[in-house]
Amino acid sequence: MTLNVSGLGVTLRKRRVLSDVSLTIGKGELVGLIGANGAGKTTLMRAILGLVPHEGQSSLAAMQPLARGRAAAWMPQTREIAWAVTVETLVTLGRTPHLGMGQKPNDADRAAINHAINRMDLGLFRKRAATRLSGGEQARALIARALAQEAPLLMADEPIAGLDPAHQIATMECFAGLAAEGRSILVSLHDLGLAARYCTRLIVLDKGRIAADGPPQKVLTPQLLRAAFGITAWFEQTAQGPVFQPLDIVK
Amino acid sequence: MKRLFAILAAMMVLLFLGSLVIGPAKTGIGENLVALLAGGDGPLPLIMREIRLPRALLAVMIGGGLGLAGAAMQGYLRNPLADPGLIGVSSSAALGAVLAIQTGFAAMGSLALPGAALVGALAGVLLVMLLAGPRGSSLTLILAGIAISALAAALTSLVLNLSPNPFASNEIIFWMMGSLADRSMTHVSIALPFILTGGAMLASLGRGLDALTLGEDAAEAMGINLHRLRLTLILGTAAVVGASTAVAGAIGFVGLVIPHILRGFVGGRPGALLWASAMGGAVMLLAADIAVRMVLPDRDLKLGVLTALVGAPLFLHLIYRTRRAGQ
Numbered sequence: 001m002t003l004n005v006s007g008l009g010v011t012l013r014k015r016r017v018l019s020d021v022s023l024t025i026g027k028g029e030l031v032g033l034i035g036a037n038g039a040g041k042t043t044l045m046r047a048i049l050g051l052v053p054h055e056g057q058s059s060l061a062a063m064q065p066l067a068r069g070r071a072a073a074w075m076p077q078t079r080e081i082a083w084a085v086t087v088e089t090l091v092t093l094g095r096t097p098h099l100g101m102g103q104k105p106n107d108a109d110r111a112a113i114n115h116a117i118n119r120m121d122l123g124l125f126r127k128r129a130a131t132r133l134s135g136g137e138q139a140r141a142l143i144a145r146a147l148a149q150e151a152p153l154l155m156a157d158e159p160i161a162g163l164d165p166a167h168q169i170a171t172m173e174c175f176a177g178l179a180a181e182g183r184s185i186l187v188s189l190h191d192l193g194l195a196a197r198y199c200t201r202l203i204v205l206d207k208g209r210i211a212a213d214g215p216p217q218k219v220l221t222p223q224l225l226r227a228a229f230g231i232t233a234w235f236e237q238t239a240q241g242p243v244f245q246p247l248d249i250v251k
Numbered sequence: 252m253k254r255l256f257a258i259l260a261a262m263m264v265l266l267f268l269g270s271l272v273i274g275p276a277k278t279g280i281g282e283n284l285v286a287l288l289a290g291g292d293g294p295l296p297l298i299m300r301e302i303r304l305p306r307a308l309l310a311v312m313i314g315g316g317l318g319l320a321g322a323a324m325q326g327y328l329r330n331p332l333a334d335p336g337l338i339g340v341s342s343s344a345a346l347g348a349v350l351a352i353q354t355g356f357a358a359m360g361s362l363a364l365p366g367a368a369l370v371g372a373l374a375g376v377l378l379v380m381l382l383a384g385p386r387g388s389s390l391t392l393i394l395a396g397i398a399i400s401a402l403a404a405a406l407t408s409l410v411l412n413l414s415p416n417p418f419a420s421n422e423i424i425f426w427m428m429g430s431l432a433d434r435s436m437t438h439v440s441i442a443l444p445f446i447l448t449g450g451a452m453l454a455s456l457g458r459g460l461d462a463l464t465l466g467e468d469a470a471e472a473m474g475i476n477l478h479r480l481r482l483t484l485i486l487g488t489a490a491v492v493g494a495s496t497a498v499a500g501a502i503g504f505v506g507l508v509i510p511h512i513l514r515g516f517v518g519g520r521p522g523a524l525l526w527a528s529a530m531g532g533a534v535m536l537l538a539a540d541i542a543v544r545m546v547l548p549d550r551d552l553k554l555g556v557l558t559a560l561v562g563a564p565l566f567l568h569l570i571y572r573t574r575r576a577g578q
Contacts, residue, residue, distance in 0.1 A: 049472050069474030080466030082329035083519035096462050096473045101455070129519070145465065149473070 002027060002153045002184040003048065003072075007056035010040075010047050010208075017043045018208045021056070025153070025186060030179040032199035032216075033188040036229055039205040041188040042077055045155050048186075049074055060153070069097030073149035077157035077188075079142055084129040087141045091116055094148030116147035119174050121167070136163045143171060147178075154178065156187045160194065172198040196220060196235065196244035204228050216242060226250050252523065255516050259530035263311070266537035270307035271299065273544055305439045306431050310536045312439070313431075313499050316446045316491035318532020319525055321506025322513075323453045326460035326521030327484050328389050331514070331573075335506040338392065339375045339399030340489045344496035346403040346410075347371020349423050353410050364426075365441050365497035372493025375399050380485060386478060388467070392485070429500035429555025431540050442494040449490025450529070452483050457522030464521065502555045504562025505532050511569050 003025040010018040018040045025031055033041050047054040049072065050061025060072050073094065081090065094116065095109045105113070117123060120140045125133060130141050143159050154175070160168045168191070175185050176198050189195055195202060196216040204212040204219060206228040212219045217237070225233050235244045271287065272280045278295060287299035320335035327333075336342065351357040351367035382395035407427075414420045459480040462470035471477050495502065509531040510524055517523035536554075539561065543552045 046468070051468060051471055065471075065476055066474035069472065072472070074469060074472035076466060076468040076472075078466060078468070080329075080464075080469070082464045082466070083514070083521060085464060085519040089518060089520060090464070093462060093465060093473075096458065096475070099458075101458050142465070 003186070004059040005048055005057065008044070008047055008058060009055045010043050010052055012043070012052070016208060018047060018054075021205075021208075021210055023203060023210065023213065025184045027152075027182050027184055028179050028200075030175055030185045030198060030200045031187070032195040032202045033186060033205065034190070034192060034195055034202055035188075035205035035211075039228075040208040041205055042157055043208075044205060045074070045157055045186065045188065049155070066097055069149070069151075071151055072153040072155055073146040073151040075142055075146040075154075075156040075159055077161075079135070079138055081130045081138060081142070084131045086127050087122055087125045087130050087133070087144075088113065088117070088127065090130045090141050091122075091144045091148045094145040094150075097149065097151075112148050112150050116144040119147055120144040121170065136167060139163055140167060140171070143174075147174075151183075153184045153186070156185075158188055158190065160189060160191065168194060192220065192229075192233070192246060193244045196242045216244075220244060252517065255513075255527060256530070259527065259534060262534045263530060263537070266534060266541065267307050267311060269541055270310060270537050271303050273541055274298070274303055275544075275548060301435060302433075305434050305436045306540065307537065308439050309431050309434055309442065309499060310540045311533045312442060312446045313495040313502065314505055314536025315529040315533040316450055316495055317502065317505040318509040318528035318530070318535070319450055319453050320488045320491045321532070322510040322521070322524045322528035323456055323460065323484055324488060324506070325510050326456070326463065326524065327481070328393065329463060331511055332507070334503075335488050335492045336400070336501075336503070338396035338485060338488060339379050339403060340372045340492040341496045341501055342400045342403035342407070343375025343378075344368040344372035344493050345427055345501055346407050347374070348426060348497065348500070349407050349410050352423050352426060353414055353416075353419050355419075361435065361437050362441065365438065365494075368497035369441075369445070369493055371403075372489055372496065375403060376485060376489035376493070380482075385482075389481075392481070425553065426500050427555075428553035429502040429558075430543075430551075430553045431499055432543075432551065432554075434498060438498040442498045445490045445494030449487040449494070452487030453491065454525055454529075456480060456483060456487075457525050460521035460525070500553075500555060502536070502558055504558045504566070505535055508562045508565050508569070509535055511566070 006022040008018060008021040021044060035041050046052045048058045048060055060068055063071060091113050092105060095105055120143055122140060122144055130138060139162055146154060160171050172194050179185055199216060202216050202219040203210060211228050212224050220235055225231055230250050231246050232248050232250060233244060233246045272283045283299060286295040290296045317335060324333045324335050324337060325331055347370050348364055348368040351364050356367060357364040379395045379399050383391045411420055411423060459475045462473050462475045467477060510528045513527045513531050514524055517527050539557050540554055543554050543557050546552060
């Protein structure tokens with residue numbers, strides 16, 4: 001088991017943001033975390049990592065900081081790149097938990113960096129300043145940084161928001177590929193179509209609680225879509241795989 | 252990177268030697284260095300060892316410390332406009348010194364003035380840490396620093412305002428301009444332990460500051476202990492800036508401009524900028540202290556005045572360049 005969470009709860013500024021969340025994520029799973037705005041997706045991921053004060057247990061939050069850095073890579077929603085470093089330098093930062101103070105990247109580190117850069121299709125941007133890239137290209141560079149960390153668990157908060165369709169699909173395929181290699185991935189996203197197509201499992205958060213947890217076809221039922229998202233949708237297994245299209249708002 | 256290191260090192264050595272051989276006593280360069288190294292009788296070895304050597308050493312220590320602290324502060328706050336004085340240490344050190352001059356305590360001995368300034372710096376940094384809290388964000392640190400700076404500056408003005416003694420007021424004003432003139436080896440030995448300790452603390456932050464390029468959340472998730480980083484940054488900056496202000500008065504713009512100039516040469520990496528800024532700061536202060544002696548040799552031009560005069564237009568130029576790059 002890569003991740004074990006039980007009874008997780010978070011109260012921020014006297015407001016209950018998350019209550020009694022329990023979940024486990026095993027090897028090879030690509031788990032989509034979905035839910036309306038403000039459902040608590042980001043808070044759940046940060047609490048799992050131990051970045052916010054919480055009650056309950058998370059196997060990651062219980063770790064020593066450096067061990068946690070090797071066990072899980074975290075890509076926050078805010079895409080911060082403070083200085084005009086090259087894409088290569090940015091991706092190299094993903095090796096931070098593997099490098100001691102003043103230690104230079106060795107061959108294994110460089111291999112991980114190159115692999116991540118190629119996976120995110122960033123070869124041409126390698127020597128460019130990351131701050132001068134477009135928003136979507138920056139997002140890809142930051143995903144590459146998280147990939148270079150080569151942690152068994154990858155957690156990404158809306159990694160595909162703002163990407164063009166081809167790179168959205170490519171990123172989800174990359175995650176699916178990593179899961180097939182035996183890594184575990186927890187990714188929050190709003191595109192239910194991509195979630196239904198690529199995730200092996202979906203966890204739905206509604207008002208800080210888990211509303212559903214299971215394979216996409218079991219989770220994305222009309223009742224749940226109405227309760228958690230307030231929408232209706234068309235969802236069928238087709239010859240091209242599962243296709244999910246949101247239709248109307250439920251009044 | 253190696254080239255930058257070599258260039259900065261060469262400039263440091265040249266300017267250090269320059270600082271040793273330039274002064275009102277018009278003597279030959281070789282004669283000067285022989286007197287410094289071999290000693291002997293007469294005034295020249297005394298001038299070299301007791302006046303010029305401490306002056307050059309202080310320029311290296313203080314310039315290097317301010318450059319390093321500026322780079323660390325900018326890296327932590329992820330803001331190129333941050334200055335080591337931001338956390339209120341330099342103004343509270345100045346307040347300590349001003350109180351010592353005003354009360355006459357400064358006349359008790361050569362250790363009295365820097366000692367009082369160090370006490371002021373310590374009080375200032377403790378207040379800032381108390382205000383900012385142990386778990387606060389970088390924003391609370393800035394706000395606490397601004398509050399303490401403003402308070403210390405107001406109290407300094409109050410002392411000047413109520414000062415019954417015009418000579419003391421004069422002395423205070425000149426002291427606050429910052430200078431390395433007439434400093435002795437005693438000053439070097441007061442400042443050195445603080446600047447070395449603080450410098451070592453700041454130099455250890457490179458890895459964490461690099462990771463902070465990705466933001467506080469990502470850095471923390473990669474195993475960087477942000478609370479420890481912040482505490483090390485505050486204490487290291489306080490030691491460096493407090494000791495610098497204590498022996499030389501307020502010298503501005505070094506910590507602000509030097510990291511800004513050198514950032515492009517180290518590829519924007521905050522960790523690599525630490526050592527580069529330390530060397531660059533030493534170069535700038537050595538050069539400024541030589542200029543002070545060359546431009547107006549008879550008028551005691553103050554070092555802090557010159558760094559501000561040179562630093563402010565340089566800074567404006569950098570802002571202009573940044574603006575053009577952004578378009």
